[in-house]
Amino acid sequence: MIGYDFLQGKDMFVDVHTHLTHGKFKDDLVDVIGRAEGERLGAIVCNGLEPVSNRMILEMTRTFPIVKAALGIYPIDAVNHLLPDDFPHRVGKFDVRAEIRFIEECAEKGLLHAIGECGLDGHWLEESTFKEQTFVFESLIDIGIRFHLPIIVHSRKLEREAFEVLAHLGAKKVNMHCYSGKSKWAIDYAESKNWCFSIPANARRSDSFGKLLRNLPATSILTETDAPYLSPVPGGRSEPRDVCQTVAYLGELRGLSFHEAEMLVWSNYEALFAR
Ligand SMILES: [Zn+2]
Secondary structure, eight states: OOOOGGGGSOOOEEEEEEOTTSGGGTTTHHHHHHHHHHTTEEEEEEEOOSHHHHHHHHHHHHHOTTEEEEEOOOHHHHTGGGOOTTOSSOOOOOOHHHHHHHHHHHHHTTOOSEEEEEEOOSSSSOGGGHHHHHHHHHHHHHHHHHTTOOEEEEOTTOHHHHHHHHHHHTOOSEEEESOOSOHHHHHHHHHHHOOEEEEOTTGGGOHHHHHHHHHSOGGGEEEOOOTTSSOSSTTOOOOGGGHHHHHHHHHHHHTOOHHHHHHHHHHHHHHHHOO
């Protein structure tokens, strides 16, 4: 059973993984952020994917204090120069090494709250890209470690490999975003390394997220939306305020009041993101 030290914490919500740079927010970003503030969100960690979104996020943090910058390179973008012409998504070409240097400079200037999104993808990408994906992932982990920043990780279909790379480099501040690998591995890493797992707002519709909310150590649970994706309403657009839905579900599954679940997640956020 968990201790209740977190009850001295603040009552606020957090979205640790969101993409407010997505075109679906271009017409009503101010309203979306206003609704999040109205719901008592204390932080929205916007995750970058490539040069354009990384720079948009830095700009957003100047306009909206609630928005915190996580800069990264998405695994697909990390191998943009290796993708076949018939790859199903449009991916812009850019110099990945130059972007890694840019992220490092931003970390050096103290502009970042986290590193991410970064990681490994074996769903969309072929094995021939794994070596280059791993190089980029390792480079970003290294920046996170050197500047004491949490690393926000995408690990689709390569969860075990992502854990191994992180553990091998000695990463301590880790959040696995939208983790869909075996829950036993997640619980093992959460217990042995104190790593966190952020659960999206569609958790009620997913057995595996329910399992994680129920069984992870209480101090390893965070909330995210991956907005505009993974809406609690099938086919809908999610937005940061939807994290409240995961908090409500967490409370139900673990016998906590809504308020207790809220304070638990916020105190986990503060513990991982404290500098
Ligand atoms: Zn994402």
